[in-house]
Structures are given as C-alpha cells and as structure tokens.
Amino acid sequence: MSGIDYAVLFGTLFAIAIYGWWKTHSDRDLGHYLHGDSSIRWGTIGLSVMATQASAVTFLSTPGQAYESGMGFVQNYFGLPFALIVVCVVFIPIYHRLKVVTAYEYLGQRFDQKTRLLGAFLFLLQRGLAAGITIYAPAIILSALLGWNLRLTILLSGLFVVIYTTSGGTTAVSHTQKWQMAVILAGMAVAFGMILHRLPPDVSFLQAVSVAGKMGKLNAVDFSFDFQRRYTFWSGTLGGFFLALSYFGTDQSQVQRYLAGGSLAAGRFGLLFNAVLKLPMQFFILLTGVMVFIFFQFEKPPLYFNQPAYQRATQGAQAGQLAALQTRYDAVFAQKQTEIRALTSALDAHSAPAIESAAKAVRQEQEKVEALRDEVKQSLKVANPKSETGDADYVFITFVLNYLPHGIIGLLIAVIFCAAMSSSASELNALGSTTVVDFYRPLLRPNASDAHYLFASKLLTAAWGGVAISFALFANLVENLIQAINILGSIFYGSILGIFLVAFFLRFVRGSAVFVAALSSQALVLILFYTTKIGYLWYNLLGCVVVLSLSALLEKTFFRARNLA
C-alpha cells in the first residue's frame, strides 16, 4: 500500500467516525441513545440493517466462495424475504406497541422476568463472543497480507467503533452505517468495474460470463432435492427462512436497527428495502468473485492464495514437494490458457460443437488445477497440522492488492474496515443496551434517573467494546474460531427463536412452561452437539421445534395441573 492508499483509508474511517461523534455528541437524551432518534428515516434504517448483516467477512469470503464453488451460495438468502415479511407482520407491530427497547423486554411482558433474563442472557453470551470475532476476522487476514501488526490492527478497528458507539449510541450507529454502506457499495462497484477493465481487451463481458458458465461457476439456482448438497433452492428457502427469522426477529443487534426510527412504517420499509435488495447485492458480490475467477484464467494466480503461509512452508521440510507442485502447476496453467483461448474463439464463431468440445477441455484442465491446489493444502497441513488450509478468504484481497491501482486499494481496504466497524457497532450498541435495560435497570438500580442510565449505558457499551477487543486480541491463540462462533450461534438461535414463536403464536403457554422448555431444548442441543455429528445448521430448527412442542405439552399437562391445584 502506498501513501495515497493510507490517505484514502484513514480519511474515510476518520471522516465517518468523526461524523458519528459530531452528529450525536451534544445529545443527552436516554431515549435517543437506546432507542434512536425519531428523525431517522426508512432509508437510513434499511442501510443500517444491511450494514449490520454485512460484516467484513462478507466482502473477504463471499467473492472467494464464488471463485471456488460458483454462485450457489446466493440460495442461502432465498428464505430472507419471507422471514422479513413475517417480522414486519408479526414482530415489529408488537415491539412498537409495547414501546420496548430490547426484544427481551417483550418476553418479560408476555411471560415473566425469568424468561426475559434467559433470552437476554443467551443473546449476550452468543453476541458477546461474535463481536470479538467480527473485529478479529478481517484483522488476521489484513495483517497477514499487508504485514501489519495484528494487535495494532485489532486495536485500531476496535477503538474507532468503541469511541463513536459509546458516544452516540443507537443514533450514531444508524447515521454512520448509512455512510459506511455507501462506501461499501461504491467500493464494490469500482472493484467490479476494475476487474472488467483488467480483462484482456479481446474478451468482452458477455464472453467472460459465457466462459464462467461453461466452467460451471454460474450455478446460481439448484432445484434438486439432494440433501447432501450444501446449497439448493429448498435448503436455502426453508433453512434460510428459519435462520433469517431468528436473526432479524430476535437478535437485538438487528431489532435495535429497525426500531430506531420510532415509526412503525419506517421500520417496516427499512426491512422491506432489505427483502428486495439483499438478493441482488449477494448476487453482485458473488458475480464479482466469478469475474475474479475469469480474470485469473488469463492471468496466472498464485497456486495458494494465503501467500505468507505458503512462503513459510517453502522454507521448511515441504519445500521440495511444493516446488515440484509449482512446476506442474505452471505447465497445467499454460495448457489451460490454450484451451481457454480455444473456447473464446469458439464462442466468437458461435459454433456449438466447438464450444462444447473446448469447454470440456477447459473443465478437465481446471480439475487438474484444483487437484494440485488440494495437494498443496495437504502439504501445508503436513508442514503445520494446526493450520487452516482454506484460502478462499484470501482470493479477493490478493486480487485487490496486486492488480488494482493505488487509491482504489485504499478504498477497498476501507470497504473491509467499514463493514467490520458497521457490524461491530451494532453488536456493541445492542450488548450495552441489553445489559442496561434487561439486567442493570430491573435488577440493580430500578429507580435511578435518566442521566444515571445514560451514563451506565455508555459505560457498559465501552465495557463490551473492551471485552470484544480483548477477545479478538486473545483469539490469535486459538484455531478455527470463526467456525466455532458459527456453531455457537446455531446452538443458541433455535431456543431463542422457539421462545419468541411460543410468545407470538401459542398464547395459552405461560412463562414457567416456556422457561423449562427452553432450558431443556438448550440442554438437548448441547448433548447432541457433544455426542453426535449432526450438521450444526440443524440445531436452529431442532431447538425451535423442541421449545414449541415441549412448552405446549408442559402447559397442557404438568403446569395445568399445578395451576389447578
């Protein structure tokens, strides 16, 4: 990175952080701090919801995922529009009418205090750890590739967020996310344009897309009923629906965003904005990854994208094997380029048999490349058994750092930091608010002044920021944390969603029954997690179904008998 990149990066980050602080520093209103300012409009809410969901990993991993596996990942979001409609119809009107600050306050009003505390506690546990990872994940990749000090990178991105989130609360988070999302969308559009610009002059966009299709990278929709496949229309629509419903309906980091405007219509429009635009946005990010893949058909990419890890391995016992693999790769890539050129010529000539024959040859060469990459990963695993050998997260950033002009590099790094900061700001804001509203106020200081609660909210938001930064600093000692946090989320989401669905739809069930059912469901999920190998996404559905059925059963039997007695 050059001076101009650093100027663009720090200029963008400082400008947004200072804007967030300036916009809210004189506001002493507790309601604005926790609940947001009524002047926040639906567009800001929509961008804020989008920015909260889109973390740095979205922009580092998603293009890499498309590079490796094509567009199929977009199906993961097919359930999202339907879940958002349910949130608009069922969840938001109730939250608004009861004027709750946190989703768990509703549980207190619908059931009792212990159920409210259980929901809030599960949220704090899961989101508190996730906030650390949100800061840690981009820092580990950027520090590895740019040679930055990891701890300094974590502190830099973490402290920016803590300052403006602590200072301005919900209002600051919503206003800064609007500009962060603008930077993210502008940066991704510029990156997409630059990729097309860097393609060979004789390869048009349509030809590039055709080559991607012939190489199996445009497989966006799969209607098959194969349960072994990770992404299909059905798993994305059904599984994605439950995942999105629990995330948008019960996770305070999202609930706080769409309750921020103060009006029911603003919250609903903000969510419908996401229901309409989330799929095209994900499609566009994946298409960017596919275009990077096409670019690397004409320009030789590294055999393994995590170059620092690869370079370290070439200094060790695996050096000979890696050198032999590199030689084989050079030969396979040269042959593949010949076949790619034959394919583009056949596409120019519109000759169907020639296209099919050239496409088959290209796919065969690509399979050889993938086999070589697998061998490299195995070799790296031998060199360091504890290392993560997946390199998809490094694909897009490698392209950015090596093939984009200075200035644009700074903008794209700013995109990644903006995404990390927007997600962690929502998380810290939600963690601070939940701690004050659901624990501190009812349990420790029930009758204090607004000024006292405002001070406590700021202090607790900063404290959660400290916890997240400390966790991120500590996380470099532990392997595979990103997956661990995904698993942790799935373990708790099912039970939380179950409690809320019982609250909304099983009106005869009361607090004690749902409390016992939620604890039992959580215990069952934990036992299954430690004793079986069920895919962790299934815990979302399982936990939810157990809470729904067990709470109804308990209310009709055990608790009915107790109430009658």
Next chain:
Amino acid sequence: MRERDVNESPDHNEKEDGAVPLFGSWRRAYLAVVVVFVVEVSFFYFVSRFFS
C-alpha cells in the same frame, strides 16, 4: 372498552393500512416483495441456464 392482548398488532385498531405510501396497503407491499423475489430468482435461474 375491550382490553388488548399483549400480542395484538396495532393494525387491528389504528388502520395504518390506509396510509402506506407507494403501495396503498401493507398487504400490497408484501405482495410486491414476493413478486420481486420471483423475478429475481427467475433471473438467477435464467443466467444459470443460458450461460451453462
């Protein structure tokens, strides 16, 4: 006056459906989202099939 259930939506009494800009009612807004979803998935499917 009838007592409200904690889960009762404000739409029941406040007739917010009459004041939804652009769509006229929330029901139409939700229907529009479903229509857009069908159009988006059809486009993705078309791209998958046409270029494969």
